[in-house]
Amino acid sequence: MLVEQFLREQKQLVEKELSRYITMLHAPDTLKQAMLYSLEAGGKRIRPLLLLATLHAFQKELAPGLPVACAIEMIHTYSLIHDDLPSMDNDDLRRGKPTNHKVFGEAMAILAGDGLLTHAFQVIADAPNIPPATKIALIAELAKAAGPEGMVAGQVADMEGEGKQLSLTALEYIHRHKTGKMLQYSVLAGALLAEATDAQLANLDAFASHLGLAFQIRDDILDIEGSEEKIGKNVGSDVANDKVTYPSLLTMAGAKDKLRFHIHEAKRYLQAANVQDDVLRYICDLVATRDH
């Protein structure tokens, strides 16, 4: 199928580029190895693919988006490395492999994360064939999505919510920030590169916001119903850690209803954006039904 081929090819391209960016750095070997280890640990690459699928939706050249897609994945990867640290989630496994600090030690894991986060901004700043004003918007919005008003805020709220009985509003705050902002940014970045109209930007932003929540609800469901082998981490860890999740707040049936609702809304806004939406629509279905 053409859409699957598109995603497979772009994923390979992103992964090749990610490795190239790190390999070419003039930096201590261990640092490069630690950065590469987590970048090359696999994953769905959903954020870079969302950006490239958005460019595709506007029938634009994908090449100018590739550095931005890589920058997003660098920031996502840094967040995983830091989240897994002993003082944070204290996870030993990620995608079926030992976490970064288990292999390189805590200090190097912190520095590998710092390095990936910082380098992401250089990758965008140095990217060819992006108009200066667009580049600045891409950088400002990335910092906002990843920083203290975005992903970092979500991580703090998640940490502070541990062991507490959260409301649905509090749970949504966490997810809208911890995973939502960077998913939204991925679509926004594609739309900015494609010079979308304001109306398209608004519709695509609403699309990505619903998609982000759907993504998280599916995550919560998989933690209960998923296969350990496919997810690459322990199933049931949310329950074991006494974490508030969509199923724990809404029952499993309620969580599945909510998942369907957000996928439906995502598709509605996507249609309103009036773009060639085959790949983005396919990603929606993937998010709704994914098993890892």
Next chain:
Amino acid sequence: MLVEQFLREQKQLVEKELSRYITMLHAPDTLKQAMLYSLEAGGKRIRPLLLLATLHAFQKELAPGLPVACAIEMIHTYSLIHDDLPSMDNDDLRRGKPTNHKVFGEAMAILAGDGLLTHAFQVIADAPNIPPATKIALIAELAKAAGPEGMVAGQVADMEGEGKQLSLTALEYIHRHKTGKMLQYSVLAGALLAEATDAQLANLDAFASHLGLAFQIRDDILDIEGSEEKIGKNVGSDVANDKVTYPSLLTMAGAKDKLRFHIHEAKRYLQAANVQDDVLRYICDLVATRDH
């Protein structure tokens, strides 16, 4: 004295702005407090002052440089927070106060650092009255100075050098990266904002490079000869940690010779840049003679 007044006033301005940037964030309170705690812990603010003094040297308006000066200090502060962590230098005191993780816990300290690092890029991207091409250069060079080819590389090299007998070359690699790159960036950023000529950029870069090494040699000397009260941390910690320093490699007299050499070279390049150098020259003297 006018130069002292200039530095005092600009320092106050930078500190006020730094607090304002964090206070106005829509972010969890604890996160903002943790970020503010380390930003407001004092310090010489030598990096922001170098930037503003460079703008002054070109007799340019200082206002457009203020956000960039604040971004530099945010990144410097993040690096201190992460360096102090138990898995890194494991320091309990910084500038006479408990380190960030001692007050807010390790996880929040990591996130406060991540937040400051990320937000620094937003502050520059959003800064008013900077031409787009200059802004992009400022961001690219900042990421380079702070990232895996700059400050992070220096921290890794420092860590990997612990307990080893280093050569002068290896010691200089550490300092050129760990502290040097960000000091050089501070001058470069001022020069880019002031639209310096290529010759001026080269001379000011050499000036900042020598100033950076002088700064570090003075640091090593102070660790032996300094007053604990003035430095705000334990004196003799380098010796206690079996760290290679300029005095340990070159003898105290040799280190002082080297300090004089770098200050002399710094001033020589400064003169060659052909700018109004009263404040930058004064900072040189401060670095050479500072007692904290």
